Amino acid sequence: MNQWSMSRNGVEEGVFPESDLVAWANAGQIDPNATYLWREGLADWVLLADAGLPGYVPQAAPKAEVPTAGGGRLVMGAGAGGGPALQASRSPLATTGSPLATGAQSAALGANPYAAPATVAGGGLAVQNYGGIGRLAYFGYSFLNSLVFNGLATFLNDSAALLVIALSVIVALGIGLMRLKNTGYSMALFLLIIVPFANIWLGLMLLCAPAGYADHKTMDSSGKIVMWVIFLPIILLIALGVLGFFLA
Numbered sequence: 001m002n003q004w005s006m007s008r009n010g011v012e013e014g015v016f017p018e019s020d021l022v023a024w025a026n027a028g029q030i031d032p033n034a035t036y037l038w039r040e041g042l043a044d045w046v047l048l049a050d051a052g053l054p055g056y057v058p059q060a061a062p063k064a065e066v067p068t069a070g071g072g073r074l075v076m077g078a079g080a081g082g083g084p085a086l087q088a089s090r091s092p093l094a095t096t097g098s099p100l101a102t103g104a105q106s107a108a109l110g111a112n113p114y115a116a117p118a119t120v121a122g123g124g125l126a127v128q129n130y131g132g133i134g135r136l137a138y139f140g141y142s143f144l145n146s147l148v149f150n151g152l153a154t155f156l157n158d159s160a161a162l163l164v165i166a167l168s169v170i171v172a173l174g175i176g177l178m179r180l181k182n183t184g185y186s187m188a189l190f191l192l193i194i195v196p197f198a199n200i201w202l203g204l205m206l207l208c209a210p211a212g213y214a215d216h217k218t219m220d221s222s223g224k225i226v227m228w229v230i231f232l233p234i235i236l237l238i239a240l241g242v243l244g245f246f247l248a
Helices: 020-025 136-151 158-183 187-194 198-208 221-247
Strands: 002-007 011-017 034-037 065-067 072-078 084-090
Touching: 002 020, 011 020, 136 158, 136 198, 136 221, 158 187, 158 198, 187 198, 198 221
Parallel strands: none
Antiparallel strands: 002 011, 002 034, 065 072, 072 084
């Protein structure tokens, strides 16, 4: 079953099974002409109505909707005598118990429902602002922290040097926590730093994962490049070691 990233109002709302998207569209919970989908292999986002999802039944021309304060909408319909009538309706995003109702999505209700989703350079996924710091800032701050504190420690006596190194570790932990927040994971996950092998995964994620990786689970081009930069020398060293063993 295909998994699709869904975006509305310029905000990516998560990754959902194809069957759920079809059911929501057929039930009128989401507008197929204002809901954008993306998955691996596509160059850009496409409307749900144009995605060719199996089981999706195209609806009649949608009623015109006008956003109102409080998340409701005025729906144009047929009134008495054949004239237009306005009917207040609730947005499906604001419906209690809906799997699509989250705080981040509710905050976007006032946006244009027919706006194209935002995308990032390189065709990556557009995600909400998760806060924290990105990969480049994480690398820069970590390098600066190591350079300043370790350099300072070389000019101090042993006791003072230990204090400076301890301060450097505290600063490094803070930098790591802010980076973890940016990936969308709980900052409690940083405790994996003391778990063998799991700390290797944590370090790779901090260096490679894009913002919101915990939600969309999609590694962008920049992250893949960083992974290759890390793993390629290791692969070459292993290959040279194996070659040296057989030639010895």
